Amino acid sequence: MKTIYIKEVVLHNIRVSLKAPFTTSFGTMQTKDVCIVEVIDESGISGWGETVSSNEPYYNEETTYTAVYMLKDFLIPRIIQREISHPKEIHEMLSFVRRNQIAKAALETAVWDAFAKKNEKSLSEVLGGEKKEIAVGKSIGIQESPSQLVEKVRKYVDEGFKKIKVKIAPGADIEYIDAVRKEFSNIPLMADANSAYTLEHMEHLKKLDKYNLMMIEQPLAYDDIIDHAILQKNMSTPICLDESIHSYEDALKAIELGSCRIINIKIGRVGGLQESIRIHNLCKEHNIPVWCGGMLETGIARAHNIHMTTLANFTLPGDTAPSSHYWEEDIVKPEITMNNGYIQVPSGLGIGYEIDNEKLKEISFQTVKINSNQSTHPIPG
Ligand SMILES: O=C(O)CCC(=O)c1ccccc1C(=O)O
Numbered sequence: 001m002k003t004i005y006i007k008e009v010v011l012h013n014i015r016v017s018l019k020a021p022f023t024t025s026f027g028t029m030q031t032k033d034v035c036i037v038e039v040i041d042e043s044g045i046s047g048w049g050e051t052v053s054s055n056e057p058y059y060n061e062e063t064t065y066t067a068v069y070m071l072k073d074f075l076i077p078r079i080i081q082r083e084i085s086h087p088k089e090i091h092e093m094l095s096f097v098r099r100n101q102i103a104k105a106a107l108e109t110a111v112w113d114a115f116a117k118k119n120e121k122s123l124s125e126v127l128g129g130e131k132k133e134i135a136v137g138k139s140i141g142i143q144e145s146p147s148q149l150v151e152k153v154r155k156y157v158d159e160g161f162k163k164i165k166v167k168i169a170p171g172a173d174i175e176y177i178d179a180v181r182k183e184f185s186n187i188p189l190m191a192d193a194n195s196a197y198t199l200e201h202m203e204h205l206k207k208l209d210k211y212n213l214m215m216i217e218q219p220l221a222y223d224d225i226i227d228h229a230i231l232q233k234n235m236s237t238p239i240c241l242d243e244s245i246h247s248y249e250d251a252l253k254a255i256e257l258g259s260c261r262i263i264n265i266k267i268g269r270v271g272g273l274q275e276s277i278r279i280h281n282l283c284k285e286h287n288i289p290v291w292c293g294g295m296l297e298t299g300i301a302r303a304h305n306i307h308m309t310t311l312a313n314f315t316l317p318g319d320t321a322p323s324s325h326y327w328e329e330d331i332v333k334p335e336i337t338m339n340n341g342y343i344q345v346p347s348g349l350g351i352g353y354e355i356d357n358e359k360l361k362e363i364s365f366q367t368v369k370i371n372s373n374q375s376t377h378p379i380p381g
């Protein structure tokens with residue numbers, strides 16, 4: 001495989017607006033700032049990544065601007081003007097910085113894209129993926145009433161989505177799930193609580209067991225794996241962890257403790273594609289199915305998600321809805337589309353979608369070019 005030399009990194013800061021506000025137990029999102037990371041190698045190939053954080057540290061501790069800061073002052077200086085023999089090395093190279101996984105993933109995924117392009121392969125090929133198409137699910141935010149939720153679910157079932165995920169929180173849970181199940185007795189259905197409950201709610205959460213849900217995602221605290229193990233022993237619905245899993249080590253401990261039976265892998269949350277692959281392989285060995293979570297990404301990070309989902313143990317549909325479900329305008333061409341609940345994996349080089357440079361320029365409010373280590377901090381290596 002050809003190595004790449006990282007000549008320059010360009011940070012394009014953009015602001016995007018959702019077509020409709022998205023409400024979870026931790027808040028409502030309408031717009032967000034995204035830092036698009038462009039890694040340019042010596043032959044002029046560009047690889048693309050993005051920060052999948054939101055502007056507020058409510059899902060996890062990172063925000064778009066903590067990520068931008070980490071990228072500029074620590075992460076880019078570590079890899080700029082260096083030869084990279086394989087992108088799987090990046091995670092280790094960036095490990096001198098504790099956590100900040102979303103910032104690391106934005107850079108690491110861009111290097112994977114550039115490396116795949118340099119070697120004239122699709123991202124899926126260099127990751128070792130197998131599927132040519134991936135099954136897609138839809139994540140639905142908290143609605144005003146159960147009947148409004150039922151209408152949303154009807155719309156997405158009609159569009160062909162292979163899994164319906166409903167956000168829940170205390171006060172918007174049993175009634176909502178009950179209404180959906182009454183109307184759709186057989187659809188693949190799950191709930192995501194985004195850490196809205198504690199063990200005090202155990203008897204309440206057990207009421208969900210009768211609805212034949214595929215899983216309940218992250219019911220308890222964002223950093224917990226102990227209480228989840230207790231809850232899992234007392235609930236028949238499989239627990240899926242999202243927020244609690246930041247690394248291979250976290251996944252290993254959660255599996256050993258019995259904290260979950262399914263894991264949602266988000267490239268941003270675990271610090272990149274290499275760590276995602278390690279978690280995927282670990283889960284495969286332990287018969288833990290995985291699926292690809294979403295962070296309301298633009299087309300760039302969704303493309304990474306699509307390629308990652310081609311790995312064999314992504315056996316459940318992911319939160320990788322088509323472009324038209326998110327932003328007023330996407331920045332990839334052609335936009336990501338779905339057919340009967342499947343997205344065809346692009347076979348072009350790297351992420352396989354072009355960046356709409358005109359649009360990117362139009363919506364960038366700040367562009368920063370970095371082509372040398374200008375950090376005032378000591379950077380190892
Ligand atoms: O991108 C998507 O469609 C998934 C949306 C979603 O559920 C989500 C969006 C932002 C932050 C956290 C989550 C989550 O999976 O918990």
Ligand SMILES: [Mg+2]
Nearest residue numbers: 192217218242
């Ligand atoms: Mg989640």
